[in-house]
Every structure is written in C-alpha cells, then in structure tokens.
Amino acid sequence: MAGLWVVLGVLAVASAAGLLLRRREGRVKVLDAAPDLPAAVTEVLDPERVTLLQISTTFCAPCRHARAVLSTLADGTDGLRHVDFDVTQRPEVAQQLGVLRTPTTLALGPGGHELLRVGGVPKADSLLDALRPHLPNAGMRPGE
Numbered sequence: 001m002a003g004l005w006v007v008l009g010v011l012a013v014a015s016a017a018g019l020l021l022r023r024r025e026g027r028v029k030v031l032d033a034a035p036d037l038p039a040a041v042t043e044v045l046d047p048e049r050v051t052l053l054q055i056s057t058t059f060c061a062p063c064r065h066a067r068a069v070l071s072t073l074a075d076g077t078d079g080l081r082h083v084d085f086d087v088t089q090r091p092e093v094a095q096q097l098g099v100l101r102t103p104t105t106l107a108l109g110p111g112g113h114e115l116l117r118v119g120g121v122p123k124a125d126s127l128l129d130a131l132r133p134h135l136p137n138a139g140m141r142p143g144e
Helices: 002-024 061-075 091-097 124-134
Strands: 050-056 080-086 104-108 114-119
Touching: 050 061, 050 091, 061 080, 061 124, 104 124, 114 124
Parallel strands: 050 080
Antiparallel strands: 050 104, 104 114
C-alpha cells in the first residue's frame, strides 16, 4: 500500500513539473540587462532591421520547428530578418549569451541591443506582438 502512495506522489510531482515547463515554453521574455554580443553574432546582424537570432544545435528536433516559424514570420514582416546560428561547434557563443537550451531566439535591434528572448519554439503571434514597437509600419504584414 505504501508503494502505491509513493507512485501516486511521484506521478503528481512529475505532472506538476511537466505542466510548469510546458507553460514556460515559447514565452517572450524581455531582459533588463543583456550580455555583450560575441563578435560571431555581431557579424550576422542587419544594420537596418530587427534580427531574430535563433540559437540552435545540429540534433535539436524543436529547432527545426522554430526555424520554420521564425523564417515564415520574417519573410512576411517588413523590417524583420531571421538568422539560424548553430552553436554545436561553438558552445562558447551560447555561454556568452547566457543561453542554456536550444532553441532560444534573441530579437536584436539594428544596433545589436537585445530586445527580447524566447526559450523553446516561439509562438508567432505573441512574438510579433512583442516586436511591433520595434518594427517599421508597426510590423504590419502585407495586405493587413
């Protein structure tokens, strides 16, 4: 009987942890103080557009989904560009940026300042809403 209670307790704790992690997945987070950008990252910035810098690794399955979401969003939004940055062979870049998991997306302004970051696969609508103040024409898509 005691074993049954242990199993039920473990299931309850695991379920609560899973729900908490799922709730945090894809949430847009604005940082108060962003780390300095490594030279490898500043090289890929666009001086006139917001850059969605996707930090990914070679064997990251969710990174493929994030890539599809971000490239579609960037292709359909004026003033937005998507760059996929693989840190498999360059873990020091992820460390300098404070990235602990992949995919992580950093939205970087034209000057290289971090506007926001998203851990996990971003939700296109909430990401675009958060980026609108930083985009020309309020981030309107063609036809809106």
